Amino acid sequence: MSESKIDIDRILSIIFFIAIIIAIVMTVYVIVTPKQGEKFTEFYILGPEGVADDYPTDLTVGEEGEVIIGVVNHEYASITYLLEVKLNETVMGDEKLCLEHNETWEQPFFFEVAEKGEDRKVEFLLYRDQDRNESDETGEPYRSLHLWVDVC
CATH class of the missing domain: 1.10.287 (Helix Hairpins)
Incomplete structure (x- = not known):
């Protein structure tokens, strides 16, 4: 035993x-x-002073509005983005951005509205290059923001 x-x-x-x-x-x-956190992209608009306030929501015809557009890549990879700004479905500007992980892009964007009207929708659309279909340039944006502007 x-x-x-x-x-x-x-x-x-x-x-x-x-x-x-x-x-x-x-x-x-x-x-x-190393721990890999959540993958995401920050996409924001700020007022002319660089804070989330005092957006140009009341303009006159021909008056210039200014916002600051920001994109921060937290995707743990280099990402190419396409930024499009539209006013009532008409493209006012676009830019291609290539950001490394944790890289920030911030630029002022100036716009003016040529017609009177209430609730003019200014859309800020962010596409990731790998999400876009070459044959379909109107795919769903990865992130989107909008600003309602009254023009008198």
């Missing part, structure tokens, strides 16, 4: 030792491997 007890103790010791080695290896792996 004592020999079988020694065999069981030896087997349990080996299993315990292997479990400790596995736990150490897993702990080292978790510490060494």
Whole structure:
């Protein structure tokens, strides 16, 4: 009986030792491997002062409005974006951007509205290049923002 007890103790010791080695290896792996967070893109518009306030929502015909457009890449890869700005479905401007991970792009954008009217929709559309179909240039935007402008 004592020999079988020694065999069981030896087997349990080996299993315990292997479990400790596995736990150490897993702990080292978790510490060494960088954590990849959520993949997303920040897309925002700011007023002329660089804050989320004082947007040009009341303009006169021919008056210039200004906003700051910002894009921040948190996709953990280099991404090419297409930025389009439309007024009532008419493209007012577009720009292609290539941003590395954690890179920020901010630029002022000036626009003017040539016709009177209430609730003129200025749309800011951001497309990811890999999401666009070459044969269909009107795919769904990756991110979109809008600003309602009254023009008198």
